[in-house]
Amino acid sequence: MIATAVTVVVVVATMLGTVAYGRMQARARTISEWAIGGRSLGLLVFWFLNAGEIYTTFAVLGISGYAWAHGAPATLALCSVSLAAAIGYWLTPRIWRSGRVSGLMTQADFFAHHYRSRWLGILVALVGIAALVIYVQIQITALGLVLRVTLGDVDPTTAAALAAAAMLLFVFFAGLRSAAFAAGVKDVLMVLLVGGLALTVAREVGASSIADLFRRAEAMAPAAATLPGRDLAAGLGVTWLMTTAISVAVGTYIFPHMFQLCYAADAAKTLRRNAIFQPLYSLSYLFIILLGVAALVAGTRPPDGDANAVLLQLVTDRYPAWVTGLFGGTAALLALVPGSVLLLTIGTIFTRNVVLPLRPALDERAQLLASRAAMVAFAALAAWLSVGPNQSLVTIGLTAYATIGMLAPGVYLAFLRPGVPAVALGAGLAVGYAAMLLPSPLSAWAAATGFDLGLAALLLNGATVLLLDAALRRGRAPLAVA
Amino acid sequence: MDEPDSPPSGGLHRRHLPLLLPFLWQVGGVPWANGVAWRPWHMPFLLLWELAGVVVASLAIALVYRLDAAAAPR
Numbered sequence: 001m002i003a004t005a006v007t008v009v010v011v012v013a014t015m016l017g018t019v020a021y022g023r024m025q026a027r028a029r030t031i032s033e034w035a036i037g038g039r040s041l042g043l044l045v046f047w048f049l050n051a052g053e054i055y056t057t058f059a060v061l062g063i064s065g066y067a068w069a070h071g072a073p074a075t076l077a078l079c080s081v082s083l084a085a086a087i088g089y090w091l092t093p094r095i096w097r098s099g100r101v102s103g104l105m106t107q108a109d110f111f112a113h114h115y116r117s118r119w120l121g122i123l124v125a126l127v128g129i130a131a132l133v134i135y136v137q138i139q140i141t142a143l144g145l146v147l148r149v150t151l152g153d154v155d156p157t158t159a160a161a162l163a164a165a166a167m168l169l170f171v172f173f174a175g176l177r178s179a180a181f182a183a184g185v186k187d188v189l190m191v192l193l194v195g196g197l198a199l200t201v202a203r204e205v206g207a208s209s210i211a212d213l214f215r216r217a218e219a220m221a222p223a224a225a226t227l228p229g230r231d232l233a234a235g236l237g238v239t240w241l242m243t244t245a246i247s248v249a250v251g252t253y254i255f256p257h258m259f260q261l262c263y264a265a266d267a268a269k270t271l272r273r274n275a276i277f278q279p280l281y282s283l284s285y286l287f288i289i290l291l292g293v294a295a296l297v298a299g300t301r302p303p304d305g306d307a308n309a310v311l312l313q314l315v316t317d318r319y320p321a322w323v324t325g326l327f328g329g330t331a332a333l334l335a336l337v338p339g340s341v342l343l344l345t346i347g348t349i350f351t352r353n354v355v356l357p358l359r360p361a362l363d364e365r366a367q368l369l370a371s372r373a374a375m376v377a378f379a380a381l382a383a384w385l386s387v388g389p390n391q392s393l394v395t396i397g398l399t400a401y402a403t404i405g406m407l408a409p410g411v412y413l414a415f416l417r418p419g420v421p422a423v424a425l426g427a428g429l430a431v432g433y434a435a436m437l438l439p440s441p442l443s444a445w446a447a448a449t450g451f452d453l454g455l456a457a458l459l460l461n462g463a464t465v466l467l468l469d470a471a472l473r474r475g476r477a478p479l480a481v482a
Numbered sequence: 483m484d485e486p487d488s489p490p491s492g493g494l495h496r497r498h499l500p501l502l503l504p505f506l507w508q509v510g511g512v513p514w515a516n517g518v519a520w521r522p523w524h525m526p527f528l529l530l531w532e533l534a535g536v537v538v539a540s541l542a543i544a545l546v547y548r549l550d551a552a553a554a555p556r
Binding site: 082089090211215227246249273275276279282415 | 493494501503504505508510512513516523524525526528529532533535536537539542543544546547550
């Protein structure tokens with residue numbers, strides 16, 4: 001009862017605060033104000049939004065689950081943000097600049113404009129929307145998990161509908177700026193909470209200190225301290241960690257919502273400074289890993305052995321009801337806030353890159369209306385998908401990740417190699433998707449060695465683009481090579 | 483021409499090289515760090531190595547920021 005009350009208070013208070021903050025900011029009147037904060041976000045706000053999109057339910061619940069079930073493979077979390085920032089330092093100001101110079105707002109805008117290709121813009125828009133809907137679905141399903149473990153029986157359909165409605169409310173009126181407020185609240189709450197839990201958890205599970213906690217964990221599961229961790233069959237070895245870390249780093253800013261976020265910054269300098277400070281946030285993943293280790297020592301048993309639920313189960317088992325409630329509420333925000341930014345991105349892409357090419361006469365107000373309507377429709381779709389037949393969340397998530405990652409050559413080459421034709425990118429995409437989705441010697445090799453299949457497919461994709469580009473250049477300038 | 487605030491429009495520069503350092507540390511160092519048996523505070527060495535890598539990444543990016551600032555036309 002107390003847990004439920006605290007959970008509801010955390011979520012509702014954040015929601016009210018966000019709506020009030022949005023009203024203070026005045027209702028967004030143009031699609032640019034709504035979707036990318038009028039290109040005016042400063043360092044602090046941008047930092048919170050960027051961190052907020054990284055710190056999702058599956059970062060927090062997934063990593064603690066990995067630490068609990070596998071051990072050392074959870075250190076992937078500590079590489080992902082810093083490596084993405086090293087790339088982002090170079091990449092994001094370039095994306096930002098393209099938006100400033102050419103008035104771009106979405107990733108599909110970027111592709112259509114840079115490669116002067118309408119079909120490529122529409123293709124990128126559709127791929128992006130599909131992947132984002134899956135991401136929203138993951139967040140809604142994760143929210144259901146949070147409510148089930150911390151509060152007990154909750155009707156899945158009701159939970160999904162409420163989740164979708166809450167996500168919409170966060171961004172419906174004021175758009176990205178209000179999401180930034182909610183992200184700030186959620187990030188601060190989460191860091192305080194996992195920090196507090198990490199500092200007290202050793203005692204709660206019967207260890208004398210954090211060092212003692214690790215000593216006990218290694219005594220219980222000696223294999224957990226090094227790669228490949230406790231489960232040899234999972235294939236999470238050295239090669240896996242290395243290639244997956246690169247894959248995540250390359251893909252982070254290729255995600256349509258992260259890409260679009262770059263357009264919201266007020267200056268290139270903001271993005272560069274953000275890249276300096278963003279990695280430090282990921283130090284807090286140590287707390288989350290620590291909690292996963294504590295769950296191992298405590299012998300925590302999540303429902304159905306679901307590793308994603310182990311942190312929630314640990315808190316529910318070992319802490320007073322108000323802490324469980326606070327954690328449940330914060331974990332709910334972890335799903336809702338990133339989900340709202342995903343929906344905002346879907347709405348913008350749909351209007352600018354699907355509707356606008358078909359009906360170019362749409363004015364500013366009509367565009368905003370179309371974006372909001374699209375957002376509601378896709379939220380409903382994601383909610384509906386989430387109550388459908390259950391698939392493994394991790395599988396769906398990785399597929400979405402790899403799907404989007406395939407767009408990477410088009411983004412990086414735009415800044416490294418001028419004049420790549422759209423058709424070369426299209427061919428690269430086709431080769432990449434085939435390599436990733438169809439069973440082949442490549443996928444067998446990847447499974448056997450632990451090499452990240454998405455990265456392997458991406459390399460093939462990139463090689464195809466470069467080869468075709470070179471061939472087409474020769475074809476265009478026969479005198480130069482003769 | 484570039485605005486003073488915006489990045490040079492070209493691709494990679496030599497002064498971006500330190501951005502490779504986080505990759506050398508956090509990815510390249512994995513085979514070695516995973517084999518180290520030392521357990522400071524009983525913590526797995528790989529975990530501490532990657533934690534340190536986060537700080538190294540921040541410092542490397544900050545270094546490039548300074549190099550960029552110094553290279554920018556005044």
